[in-house]
Amino acid sequence: xxxxxxxxxxxxxxxxxxxxxxxxPKSGHDTVSWYQQALGQGPQFIFQYYEEEERQRGNxxxxxxxxxxxxxxxxxxxxxxxxxxxxLYLCASSGDWRGGExxxxxxxxxxxL
Amino acid sequence: xxQLNQSPQSMFIQEGEDVSMNCTSSSIFxxxxxxxxxxxxxxxxLIALYKAGELTSNGRLTAQFGITRKDSFLNISASIxxxxxxxxxxxxxxxxxxxxxxxxxxxxTILTVHP
Numbered sequence: 001x002x003x004x005x006x007x008x009x010x011x012x013x014x015x016x017x018x019x020x021x022x023x024x025p026k027s028g029h030d031t032v033s034w035y036q037q038a039l040g041q042g043p044q045f046i047f048q049y050y051e052e053e054e055r056q057r058g059n060x061x062x063x064x065x066x067x068x069x070x071x072x073x074x075x076x077x078x079x080x081x082x083x084x085x086x087x088l089y090l091c092a093s094s095g096d097w098r099g100g101e102x103x104x105x106x107x108x109x110x111x112x113l
Numbered sequence: 114x115x116q117l118n119q120s121p122q123s124m125f126i127q128e129g130e131d132v133s134m135n136c137t138s139s140s141i142f143x144x145x146x147x148x149x150x151x152x153x154x155x156x157x158x159l160i161a162l163y164k165a166g167e168l169t170s171n172g173r174l175t176a177q178f179g180i181t182r183k184d185s186f187l188n189i190s191a192s193i194x195x196x197x198x199x200x201x202x203x204x205x206x207x208x209x210x211x212x213x214x215x216x217x218x219x220x221x222t223i224l225t226v227h228p
Contacts (some may be wrong), residue, residue, distance in 0.1 A: 004155075031214060042117075042201050042218030043156070056215055090155050094214060101146065102216060104155035 002027055004105035006091050012111045013081050021076040021108045025093030032074040033102065034066060035090040043090055049074050078110075086112045119202050119219030126192055127227050134200060134222045135186040142204030145178050145185040146216070150199045159200075160187070192226050199223050 005024045013019050025032050031050045035043035045058035049068035068074045072093075078085055088109050092102040119136045126132060136145070144163055148156035160171050162178035162185060169176055175188045185202055203216040 033214065033216075035216075042119075042203075042220050043216070045215045045217070048214055058215070092216075096214070100144070100214075101158055101161050102214075103158060104148075106153075106155045109153075 004091055004093050004103055006089075006105035006108050008108055009106065010109045010111075012113060014113050015081055015083060017081050017112075018077065018079045019081060019110060021078075021089050021091075021110075022073065023076070023091030023093075023105060024073045025091075026103050029093035029095045029103070030072050031094045031096065032068060032072065033092045033094070034074070034076045035092060035104075036060070037088040037090055037107070039087070046076070081112045083112050086110060117202060117204055117217055117219040119222055121222060122220065123223040123225070125225045125227065128192060128194060130192055132189040132192055132196070132224060133186060134202075135184060136202030136204075136219050137184045138204055138217075139183070140204075141182040142206060142217075143182070144205040145176070146203045146205065147174075147176050147185070147187045148201045148203060150201060150221075152198075156201060189224075192224075194226050194228055197224055197226050 004026050007022045033048040034046040037043040046060050047057045048055045052068045063079045065077045088107040090107045091105045094102045117136050117138050146161045147159045150156045160176040165182050166180050167178040173190045199221045201221050202219040205216050
């Protein structure tokens with residue numbers, strides 16, 4: 001039973017570029033959430049996708065956008081990258097959009113130079 | 114916004130000792146979860162708590178959901194070297210409101226275990 005998988009694991013971008021991160025949820029899960037974890041901090045909620053729609057959004061600018069596909073996989077897009085966007089981006093999946101246990105992937109480490 | 118205060122920020126203990134860490138909030142949560150994160154990896158779920166006053170164990174780990182729904186603690190008994198890592202508490206609102214499924218995390222407790 002595959003857990004949450006994310007790609008790529010590491011990437012380096014320069015300021016102003018755009019990035020796309022990908023996530024496949026745990027088998028049987030239909031809800032995907034994205035979190036940003038800065039060094040030394042706890043993860044911060046970016047947004048949640050369920051039934052291919054953004055259901056909730058945290059305090060992140062519109063440069064952060066996402067998408068969920070019919071197979072429940074998801075993408076996180078960040079435009080006009082800033083140095084401060086350097087972080088570990090975590091995808092989490094769950095079987096109920098209302099709550100319960102969230103399972104995390106290993107993350108995508110983004111470095112913006 | 115909601116914030117979780119997790120303490121202590123770090124702990125240095127000897128192998129075999131017991132560990133206790135806690136998390137407090139100014140807001141009520143309906144679910145408390147405890148995660149462990151190793152360097153370069155995502156958080157791994159340790160224990161989930163769903164009812165105020167609930168006490169749940171998972172091996173050497175025991176966690177409790179505070180009666181006020183504004184706090185939780187995690188205990189680790191007889192620590193071993195592989196317990197090293199960062200422990201996060203997380204609160205979730207999943208009954209009413211507009212924050213279904215969203216987790217609010219504490220700042221983490223860094224645990225170091227000396228053999």
